[in-house]
Amino acid sequence: MNRLRRARPWLGTLVEIEAEAALDSAAVLAAIDAAFAAIAAVHAAMSVHDPHSELSRLNAGAHRQALPISAPLLQVLRAALDFASASDGAFDPMVGGHLTALGLLPEAAVAAAPEASWRDLQVDDRGCVQFARPLRLDLGGIAKGYAVDAAVAVLRAAGISAAQVNAGGDLRVFGAAPQRIALRDPRAPSRLAHAIELQDQALATSAPYHTAATGLPSALIEPRSGQPYAGGDSLSVIAPTCLIADALTKVALFATTERRDALLERHDARLLILSADSR
Known part of the structure; x- marks a missing residue:
């Protein structure tokens, strides 16, 4: 081997x-x-961040006319809209405007409407995308x-x-044997706090590890208020795919407990929380 x-x-x-x-x-x-x-x-x-990307092309022009997109972008966008709907907006791919206002994304050619949300994005039967108003779609x-x-x-x-x-830190493993994965301590990201074993699974983590060191606000945005995540906990989701795990970490941060638990069950996922207050 x-x-x-x-x-x-x-x-x-x-x-x-x-x-x-x-x-x-x-x-x-x-x-x-x-x-x-x-x-x-x-x-x-x-x-x-790339002004020449397909996503940037949407952000520049989809409020003027419906634009065709590639199959991979369409797949991700439809998944994002599904998570947005199921979480009642706790996951929202339209937080780009809030991130720009906080200085976490560069200024865009078209400024997003302050009240923009996932409901302002339409995908038609041909796979074309149109915005109801200027938006800044961010699939991060x-x-x-x-x-x-x-x-x-x-x-x-x-x-x-x-x-x-x-x-x-967003990862996926496969193979005959389990693989050991270490999770960072949310109070001291350079230190490892917990270890788990994964086998044919994915894991994603959302945590404000570096906000204190950089002085910048967290890039984890509560979509409905536009405010950065102010907590210190680290939330990790184990799921069958990394796309699911990645999206569900934001759901876990900002959704109601009822919606969070329903989505975890729907996607055969489980949540791990490392508390910043644990001793």
């Missing part, structure tokens, strides 16, 4: 891929390269999970028998 590990900067973080297979090193490396290419394609389509709460899942699909198709894809 050959086991290789590589890391590259994508999705605003460092993405690490570790893969093992009964293949020669060149074949394993080719599979890893192909997985990174899948992640790069998601970044190119869905980055809110779900696209990273989708990218991890895309990389896993490429690795499996290439004959990799076991792997871990980790995009800044």
Whole structure:
């Protein structure tokens, strides 16, 4: 068995891929390269920071006319709208305007309406998107999970028998044996506080790890108030896919307990909370 590990900067973080297979090193490396290419394609389509991305094109023009989008972006957008509806807006892909106002995103060519929400986005039967008013769609709460899942699909198709894809703490593993994953202490992110074992599962974490050190507000936004998450707890979700885990961490932060628990059950997911107040 050959086991290789590589890391590259994508999705605003460092993405690490570790893969093992009964293949020669060149074949394993080719599979890893192909997985990174899948992640790069998601970044190119869905980055809110890249003015040339497909997402930026929507933000610039979808309030004027319906615009066609690619199949991957359509899949992620429909998933985001489903989570928004099911959580009563606790998950909302329209927080880009709030992030811009807080200085966490660069100014956009078109300013988002302050009252914008997921209900202002329409997807027609042709897969075209139109905004009811100027919006700043930001898929940062779900696209990273989708990218991890895309990389896993490429690795499996290439004959990799076991792997871990980790995009800044949003990760997915597969293989015959469980893999041990460490979770950071929300009070001291450089310290590990808890460990779990995953097997053919994904995990995502939302926590304000670096807000105290940087002095910047949290990028975790309560969509209905537009205010940054003010708590100190770390919330992790274990789910069958990383897209689901990624989205559900925001649901866990901002939804009612009833809606949170219903969505966790619906998606066969479970929630882990590391309290900043624990001793």
